[in-house]
Amino acid sequence: MSLAFSEVWRDAGVDGGSKTHPTAMMVPVKGANLVMLTGASAQLQFKPDPHFTVTEITRGNKGAMQTAKREVPELAMRSKSEDAAGPFVLMPLFGEMMGELFAREMPGRKLDDALARATSTSTRLLLVEGKRRGLGRLTVKSGGSEATMQVWVRDSRSIQTSFHFVQDIGPDGKARPRSIWQAAAASQWIARLNDIYTPQTNINFNLHAAAPLPIPQTLPDRLALDQWLPLAIKARGGAAVNVFLVGNWIGDGNDPLGSFIKATKDIVVDDHKTHDDIITTIAHEIGHLLGASVSFGHPDPAEKGFLMTTLNWRRGAHIPQAYAQHFNPI
Ligand SMILES: [Zn+2]
Structure with a gap:
């Protein structure tokens, strides 16, 4: 299995697997985003880039966990599991009532969900922290293979x-x-x-x-x-x-x-x-x-x-x- 990047959550700033667009991710300046790496067989080696830093997140890596919890928005939005649960329709309710319905129907993206999917040795979860605005390149090696993607570090x-x-x-x-x-x-x-x-x-x-x-x-x-x-x-x-x-x-x-x-x-x-x-x-x-x-x-x-x-x-x-x-x- 070759080394490849993939999104952690749908529509959360990682482009992968599209025929028309290159593999890429968005990272905020002074913020962070997550990306999944599949096909790893050994220790990861990252090529340094001045636009960002990259850290592997594991349950044992408390510092990276804390940064991810602080910087990566765990949004009240659809995730893959909710999509699988089927569509639902909200009628136009107003104010508080609508907010409550949303909170209940859309429990959101959770870091723990992402980590649960990254438990195998071949699948890793990476935290990318934006340092300098610009287009960088994330290159990682594991065993004999290498993967690379664009990293767009954007100001807010x-x-x-x-x-x-x-x-x-x-x-x-x-x-x-x-x-x-x-x-x-x-x-x-x-x-x-x-x-x-x-x-x-x-x-x-x-x-x-x-x-x-x-x-x-x-x-x-x-x-x-x-x-x-x-x-x-x-x-x-x-x-x-x-x-x-x-x-x-x-x-x-x-x-x-x-x-x-x-x-x-x-x-x-x-x-x-x-x-x-x-x-x-x-x-x-x-x-x-x-x-x-x-x-x-x-x-x-x-x-x-x-x-x-x-x-x-x-x-x-x-x-x-x-x-x-x-x-x-x-
Ligand atoms: Zn249009």
């Missing part, structure tokens, strides 16, 4: 994000919410965006504002791009990312799940009834926004588990390092 990038819950005028002459979603959902959306983006790109989204946005007219039930653009609201208030919840959105007539509007740098999303569906759509449209300078689209249509291919988190929300280089360049 903070992005202020606002959610605008559009209201129009109803038949009774009063303000009418267009979306089933309310501002109370926003903090959970931010947490989930960070679950997707932080381990893969070292981008952190911060909640700038989440509030109703009243429009003093009656809008059509099915809102189209040409009706929205004249309204394209001066409500940004300093946020870099602005997401508009408009209810039933038909975009340019193709009835998309969501749209990134290049002219205004706005994201408009159709109402999705589940938290997961709406947040995956928002995360995907944010990818278009972050890559707007190169008109970033859907470069890998065959990679069904990529965030910029799919709008279904069960298929994956993977962001390879070539994409991350547009979203948060080193």
